[in-house]
Structure formats: C-alpha cells, structure tokens
Amino acid sequence: MESVCRIRDTIRRIVPGKGGDCTLLLGSEKTAVIDTGMAYCADRLIERLERELAGRPLNYILLTHSHYDHAGGVAALCGRFPQVQVLAAAHAKRVFQRAGAQREMRRMAQVAGRLFLGEEEFEKKARALTEYPQELLRVDRAVGDGGVISLGDLTVQVIETPGHTNCSLSFFLPQQRMIFPSETVGCYIGGRRIDVSVLTGFEAALRSVEACRQKRAEFVVSPHYGLVTSVSAEEYFDIARGEICAMHEYLRERFYRGESAEQMLAESIRDFWENRSGDDEQQPQEAFAINMRATIALVMAEGRVDG
Numbered sequence: 001m002e003s004v005c006r007i008r009d010t011i012r013r014i015v016p017g018k019g020g021d022c023t024l025l026l027g028s029e030k031t032a033v034i035d036t037g038m039a040y041c042a043d044r045l046i047e048r049l050e051r052e053l054a055g056r057p058l059n060y061i062l063l064t065h066s067h068y069d070h071a072g073g074v075a076a077l078c079g080r081f082p083q084v085q086v087l088a089a090a091h092a093k094r095v096f097q098r099a100g101a102q103r104e105m106r107r108m109a110q111v112a113g114r115l116f117l118g119e120e121e122f123e124k125k126a127r128a129l130t131e132y133p134q135e136l137l138r139v140d141r142a143v144g145d146g147g148v149i150s151l152g153d154l155t156v157q158v159i160e161t162p163g164h165t166n167c168s169l170s171f172f173l174p175q176q177r178m179i180f181p182s183e184t185v186g187c188y189i190g191g192r193r194i195d196v197s198v199l200t201g202f203e204a205a206l207r208s209v210e211a212c213r214q215k216r217a218e219f220v221v222s223p224h225y226g227l228v229t230s231v232s233a234e235e236y237f238d239i240a241r242g243e244i245c246a247m248h249e250y251l252r253e254r255f256y257r258g259e260s261a262e263q264m265l266a267e268s269i270r271d272f273w274e275n276r277s278g279d280d281e282q283q284p285q286e287a288f289a290i291n292m293r294a295t296i297a298l299v300m301a302e303g304r305v306d307g
Ligand SMILES: [Zn+2]
Pocket: 065, 067, 164, 183
C-alpha cells in the first residue's frame, strides 16, 4: 500500500498508508505538498518526504480541503517542518479555528487509526494522534481564485471548486498542463467511473467541474487515485458531470417517493458502499455515512423548496 510514484521527475505522489495521499512538488526554488493524508500514517509520510526532499526544506502545504483524510497530516508536518506555510481556502482557515472541527479531526484520526493500524499499533500511536497543540492544525494563508504559488520552475494556480465542501480548492500546473481537481469533481476509481461526494451544493459542484475543464489541462491527478491514464482530461470532466447528475437524480427520485433520510442512507450504503469495486477499503464506513447524510440533507432541503 505504501508507495512513492514519480508522476514526473519533480512531481511525486506519496501514499503513506490507506485512505490518504500526498503529492510532492519539487520546484527549482521552493517545494510544496498537495494534501497530507491521514493522521495515523503521518509519521510514515514524514519519513518518505524527508527521503524525497533530500535535505531541502518543505515550504508549503497546499490543502484541497479541510477533511481528515486530506488535512490529517497537517499537525504532524507542521511539527516536523516548523517553517512550513499552510495554504488553503479562507473557509478552511475558519474551520480549523473552531474547537468542534479540531475535536472532529482528532476523533476521525482515532477511528481511521483503529481501522487501518489494528488495535495494538493504534494503542502505541493513540496519544500522538490526538494530543498535539491545537496551533499545529492551522492555515497560515488563505488562497482563492487567481492565487498563484511560485516554486521557481513550477507554478501552481488556485481554482476555487466548492461543492464537496465550501473550502474545496483545485490546483493547476500550467507548465505541465496538469490539474489536481478537488474531490468536488470526484475521485477516479478506474474505467469510466468516478465516485462523487457532493456535500454543500450540486449546482456549485457542476460549476466547479467546468471551472476545472476551462484550464484545458492535458493530465489529471485524481484524489485518492493518482495520475489518470485511461481517460482523457476532457472525458474525465464529462464523467464527473454525469456522475454528479446521476447521484442527484438517485436521491431526488427517492425523496419524491417519500423516503425518509434514514431509508435513503440505508439504500445508499447498500448501493454505493457495499457495492464499491474491489475490497480496497479507503475510508471507514462511518466517514462514508457522515458524507452521505450531508448529501441527502442537501437534496431534501432542495426538494422542500421546490415544494
Ligand atoms: Zn473530503
């Protein structure tokens, strides 16, 4: 499961354990990671990063959003690289300032740690997962549309892509024509399939897909997957759009049939969670259920307005 994959010589995808990934960008002047994976394997991520950085400092952490499987490693990385600057959406900055969100990050770190490490390993790491100073989980600088982070010969453009969360950001590398679409645009799972998770707005999600498409990227690096090679970028965005609409339709149909949120959740778990391809568990079922509840609430609220 753990691996380092060279997408390009200076762009390396690091998977320190199940459920989270991180891409290291080695610019001629500065270095950055996109996302930090989950907290339970942040120690392994740091080991890999140190090897790949080969003595260079880590300058930036860019966050696609504030969820525990993307930002879980922030505290550990800020502890290890005290000079690093964390860049994320203004909304993510506000999220990390809330005691409730900080608690939830620690709680989900434990849930995932138990699942992926096993009880014995988990017990050894439990304290490190939860007992870190709150200021280590932070955003130093808010970035948004039009934001550019220069790493020397590598440049990162920021695209706001809300829909999965309000703080979702996608990143585009113009020289490489490579895009890192946020989870709003979904997670590629092979073939012509993308898992979508829209928690804050379907219309916003569709606009976000188009905002990414407009960059005319040639290469797509999908969250939890890596470089997509079996479909083109254009097809990727078509598939994402189709999946977002299909999920919307799936829930809307059930809402109009009069199903309760609990019924819709049970069916979604059966249709999407239990039917997911392979046995590759990338997140605890609880995380899936939390997300699905938000999607269902969104469709129900919309349905009530439509009357
Ligand atoms: Zn997420």
